[in-house]
Amino acid sequence: MYIGRFVVVAPDFGAYRVSSRSFPNRQIVARDGTLTVAPTPDAPENDNPYVSYNCVREGGDGVVVGNGSHVDPIAEKLDLGYPARDALASSLLALDYEKDDYDTPRVAGVVGEESYVGIVRRDALLVESVSEPTLVATYEEDEPTAIDFDGDDPDAIAQDAYDLDYEHAVCAAGVTYGGGDVDVGFYNGA
Amino acid sequence: MYIGRFVVVAPDFGAYRVSSRSFPNRQIVARDGTLTVAPTPDAPENDNPYVSYNCVREGGDGVVVGNGSHVDPIAEKLDLGYPARDALASSLLALDYEKDDYDTPRVAGVVGEESYVGIVRRDALLVESVSEPTLVATYEEDEPTAIDFDGDDPDAIAQDAYDLDYEHAVCAAGVTYGGGDVDVGFYNGA
Amino acid sequence: MYIGRFVVVAPDFGAYRVSSRSFPNRQIVARDGTLTVAPTPDAPENDNPYVSYNCVREGGDGVVVGNGSHVDPIAEKLDLGYPARDALASSLLALDYEKDDYDTPRVAGVVGEESYVGIVRRDALLVESVSEPTLVATYEEDEPTAIDFDGDDPDAIAQDAYDLDYEHAVCAAGVTYGGGDVDVGFYNGA
Amino acid sequence: MYIGRFVVVAPDFGAYRVSSRSFPNRQIVARDGTLTVAPTPDAPENDNPYVSYNCVREGGDGVVVGNGSHVDPIAEKLDLGYPARDALASSLLALDYEKDDYDTPRVAGVVGEESYVGIVRRDALLVESVSEPTLVATYEEDEPTAIDFDGDDPDAIAQDAYDLDYEHAVCAAGVTYGGGDVDVGFYNGA
Numbered sequence: 001m002y003i004g005r006f007v008v009v010a011p012d013f014g015a016y017r018v019s020s021r022s023f024p025n026r027q028i029v030a031r032d033g034t035l036t037v038a039p040t041p042d043a044p045e046n047d048n049p050y051v052s053y054n055c056v057r058e059g060g061d062g063v064v065v066g067n068g069s070h071v072d073p074i075a076e077k078l079d080l081g082y083p084a085r086d087a088l089a090s091s092l093l094a095l096d097y098e099k100d101d102y103d104t105p106r107v108a109g110v111v112g113e114e115s116y117v118g119i120v121r122r123d124a125l126l127v128e129s130v131s132e133p134t135l136v137a138t139y140e141e142d143e144p145t146a147i148d149f150d151g152d153d154p155d156a157i158a159q160d161a162y163d164l165d166y167e168h169a170v171c172a173a174g175v176t177y178g179g180g181d182v183d184v185g186f187y188n189g190a
Numbered sequence: 191m192y193i194g195r196f197v198v199v200a201p202d203f204g205a206y207r208v209s210s211r212s213f214p215n216r217q218i219v220a221r222d223g224t225l226t227v228a229p230t231p232d233a234p235e236n237d238n239p240y241v242s243y244n245c246v247r248e249g250g251d252g253v254v255v256g257n258g259s260h261v262d263p264i265a266e267k268l269d270l271g272y273p274a275r276d277a278l279a280s281s282l283l284a285l286d287y288e289k290d291d292y293d294t295p296r297v298a299g300v301v302g303e304e305s306y307v308g309i310v311r312r313d314a315l316l317v318e319s320v321s322e323p324t325l326v327a328t329y330e331e332d333e334p335t336a337i338d339f340d341g342d343d344p345d346a347i348a349q350d351a352y353d354l355d356y357e358h359a360v361c362a363a364g365v366t367y368g369g370g371d372v373d374v375g376f377y378n379g380a
Numbered sequence: 381m382y383i384g385r386f387v388v389v390a391p392d393f394g395a396y397r398v399s400s401r402s403f404p405n406r407q408i409v410a411r412d413g414t415l416t417v418a419p420t421p422d423a424p425e426n427d428n429p430y431v432s433y434n435c436v437r438e439g440g441d442g443v444v445v446g447n448g449s450h451v452d453p454i455a456e457k458l459d460l461g462y463p464a465r466d467a468l469a470s471s472l473l474a475l476d477y478e479k480d481d482y483d484t485p486r487v488a489g490v491v492g493e494e495s496y497v498g499i500v501r502r503d504a505l506l507v508e509s510v511s512e513p514t515l516v517a518t519y520e521e522d523e524p525t526a527i528d529f530d531g532d533d534p535d536a537i538a539q540d541a542y543d544l545d546y547e548h549a550v551c552a553a554g555v556t557y558g559g560g561d562v563d564v565g566f567y568n569g570a
Numbered sequence: 571m572y573i574g575r576f577v578v579v580a581p582d583f584g585a586y587r588v589s590s591r592s593f594p595n596r597q598i599v600a601r602d603g604t605l606t607v608a609p610t611p612d613a614p615e616n617d618n619p620y621v622s623y624n625c626v627r628e629g630g631d632g633v634v635v636g637n638g639s640h641v642d643p644i645a646e647k648l649d650l651g652y653p654a655r656d657a658l659a660s661s662l663l664a665l666d667y668e669k670d671d672y673d674t675p676r677v678a679g680v681v682g683e684e685s686y687v688g689i690v691r692r693d694a695l696l697v698e699s700v701s702e703p704t705l706v707a708t709y710e711e712d713e714p715t716a717i718d719f720d721g722d723d724p725d726a727i728a729q730d731a732y733d734l735d736y737e738h739a740v741c742a743a744g745v746t747y748g749g750g751d752v753d754v755g756f757y758n759g760a
Contacts, residue, residue: 076669
């Protein structure tokens, strides 16, 4: 099954995976603790505004994962003191689903003292706390659903997310939160 | 089971029911097409800010149902041109759950060209379109769930909502939408 | 000149005054540190939804003043960790101007570590930090303007606000903030 | 004087000008009626996220001008039916000032049936309707102020904005609105 981009959010860890049919020539790169999805050096030129973005960024005392430019304002609202629920809801509602051919939803999660998952679709805004590993994806699995997924090492979480049995894996990131510390990792395939 | 206040939202109709242990001496009264939950003449004095409110009010070309003061800004945002999703999400997020002993959620629905249901809890904001009759309540049933419920007459819908097998029914309202027309009714018990 | 309800916000103190032609039979009453505008015992019955509300309420480590039901969500968003700017802007935008015969604006202020003043009108949303005593009113003086006003005692601030040379004074409240402490006072006329 | 990026918003026309010390190698390019600020072919590589964005885009029955990525959600909220005031306020509040070395504000305007100007700063959110040509800039002139400026031709408006006596002009755009029609033009210097 092809479910597009997705996040997994658990109380103490999270993951984000790029799955893509149209833009497979992408990778995750790290800059100052922020992880960015960007074209590989050999990718064909394109001017799609949704191809490159920060997918992991620290905010408040936690960390944000997501599939687009909403990751930045969510992290910045956490820095200002917003609770995770409100940072997710206000940013997702303002930036809304992507205005592409698929009305692609925005998905995101916050892993921290309180961990939340969220999605904005053309027909819904869903933000809720998580008490177990929870997946939400841009297509098909587009409401938060429990998933069997464990993890305590960011690099291993990234690879496990990459290896999940959904089509067209491109790259993946993993994050952990514990005792106020955030760690991040990623995997761009073999 | 006691589930507190609840809404039922379907594509063409909706209902709102007051169930209450603490403030049973209430009734629905109509003023200019708006339905208001208010104390009965014999109710003991109280200064709880959540006891009296508009529970049904027209907005845009549809109609709003809900369990508190958020019904007004939702209707007013619809009048300004907001889509139902955005009117619900922004008003619920701003007014948030009630700061009482139970962190009582706010629930609401819009019945119109596109019908939506919503709830804000201390740990979630959920707003989504409905394609079948959907219930959401302040307690227990606090995420939108399909329910077997039919209706095309506002008064009958109100009475059916009142008669649903949940404890402590106090009063109920029913609304219908069709061809741009809104009709409302209510039932205060026998 | 008649300018309706108004707030004065300074870095360390604030005031709110009710001026009213239509509903002069009102007073401020204190309940658990919150100040409420309410009808006097001899006031004629009315069902105007904008007549009674909390006009002063602590929130976060500061205190909120304002002319309506928006005071509550502003205080509650401060409690959740929102900065003053965001608590004011999101609550004023959501609740919007009053839908009465005058499109009466909502005015508000936060006095605390950072003090802000705000107004939402049918044609504007203005929220800004204050570095000197600043007045904003529902009518005429409906954008924030510096005013000559001093104060360090809440009761005296309330009386000074009451005595300002604007028509139809009804009652007034004063607040101070210093070293993390909030104090409040009010004056209902002689 | 150097005032950075700025918009001019009038009831029937608007302008946006890039003034820049750090990134002067930029130009405006047109794509399907949207105007984009982008590096010139000879610009040095940079990864600043605020350098390239849509500065003019149609939305609802009007047109949006602005200095960053907020132009897109403002236009999209207008398309959904939001009034200009609300589209500006909610998008500016969500995306907030730029997290660069200058806390650069976001400025924007909507020219349409009702024309509005707005700015979000670290210490303010100001959105208001305009009844005369009004300028707001990222630095110095960072609250809306009347300006002597006329225009009815988009290309001439762009050139006039470029020629205004503020330092470091890079490129400029002009827009007009009349009878439901939007026209746009731009000027990249001689």
